[in-house]
Amino acid sequence: MLGASLGIAAWGLVTGVAMVKSGMSVPVAVVMSLLVYAGSAQLAVIPLLAAGAPLWVVWLTACCVNLRFVIFSSLWRSYFQHLPLxxxxxxxxxxxxxxxxxxMKRFPEPRPGKGQVPFFWGAATVNWVAWQVPSLLGIALAHAIPLSWGLGFAGVLALLGVLLSLLVDRATWTATGVAATAAVAAFALPLKLNILVAIAAAVAAGLLVEAVQTQRTLAVDHEGAP
Incomplete structure (x- = not known):
């Protein structure tokens, strides 16, 4: 986690500064950082809040950005479903x-095993500290950090670093390409709705690729069956 923590820290710092620069009060920004704890969702809704977007748009955007955690949790269920609620x-x-x-790289087999819970909490602790400390620092020093420092660009680089670590197969590469294309094509939409368009297009593309790959695998298995 140490290598990834550098990008996470830069991302957290940018998000902390962005929350205050957008007009959010320091106490509200602190609460958002600690409770929401989802950098992509925070960055997605900050411009919506600053623009005075309707609450349903803010909530829908945050939920769409975080839909990937439904997939994560469904996969983690095989490892942690035996634990207390x-x-x-x-x-x-x-x-x-x-x-x-x-x-998933450390424990590719979807079943409970020794060391999984300590491994998760070790990684989670490093990730939480790497995010929250710079985020809170950015909130505290937001008015002292000039925009000329180019922290927005640093945040983009941090996000790209995290993104590249997640591109592991054809479905994720396809979804990423479709999302980028849709976001640019729909850029003229008001209230940053191009983000929702990009997410919807990426999810559809990813599911389509997964479905095609599954059908091909089943077809190959069927042909090879006695």
């Missing part, structure tokens, strides 16, 4: 993209 809820709060990738 309180522990599973805690895992849900502390889960993250980089943690998921590291965990």
């Amino acid at each position: 309180r522990q599973r809820l805690a895992i849900g709060y502390f889960s993250g993209d980089v943690i998921f990738v590291a965990f």
